Amino acid sequence: MRAALFVTCVNDALYPRTGIAVVRLLERLGVGVDFPAAQSCCGQPQYNTGYRRESEPLLRRTAEAFAGYPYVVTPSGSCAAMVRTHYPRIGRLAEREGRGPGLAALAEELVPRVFELTEFLVDVLGVTDVGAYFPHTVTYHPSCHGLRGLGLGERPQRLLRAVKGLDLVELPDAGECCGFGGTFAVKNPDVSVAMGTDKTGNAVGTGADVLCGADNSCLAHLDGILRRRGEAVRTLHLAEILASTEEEPLT
Structure with missing residues (x-):
């Protein structure tokens, strides 16, 4: 099994250890991990601040960056929710207003492949004991x-x-x-x-x-x-x- 790591802006810029931990964890569980370098911001800051149109190119970029991967795993419920909840709305509205042809289809195709880390572990891999040790x-x-x-x-x-x-x-x-x-x-x-x-x-x-x-x-x-x-x-x-x-x- 292979998965793509959607590391998110916050982790990439400020908490790289979290991304490294995800790779280490998934590889220990037998999952091959790729990191598509074309990924960038998912557009959540723009969207939540009211700049909906400015989030549309980021939707397209994210969908294209992760095209072809059966699983896209992210250590962020926030960014996963942005993709799964708001991307389809952004895509449909953009097309209704005459912008972004194909944007809705890109969003809908990406949504079922995006998993927050704990969802992926429990629901896809079917594990709760990942062999961890943390005496605290x-x-x-x-x-x-x-x-x-x-x-x-x-x-x-x-x-x-x-x-x-x-x-x-x-x-x-x-x-x-x-x-x-x-x-x-x-x-x-x-x-x-x-x-x-x-x-x-x-x-x-x-x-x-x-x-x-x-x-x-x-x-x-x-x-x-x-x-x-x-x-x-x-x-x-x-x-x-x-x-x-x-x-x-x-x-």
């Missing part, structure tokens, strides 16, 4: 796009519970938004920080060593608040925990 206490923050946009449910927690040495503790009010929301954090910084402060306070209260998530955009926001408050809890993407083993521990 962890609490999990479900991002809004993963929880409500994709309906990931308990998939991330099932994977974490199967990690050897890991003690998973429940995060109070886990379903509440962390306050990042992409450009929401830029437009509404005071509200965003207040929401993030509530979320990080709950994380600290669990006594966990690590606040884990499946979206580095959320984790970047929460990590900034934790650091400014001088808290010892560190943030870490789920993929990096799942890629860690006794033979190859996370470094």
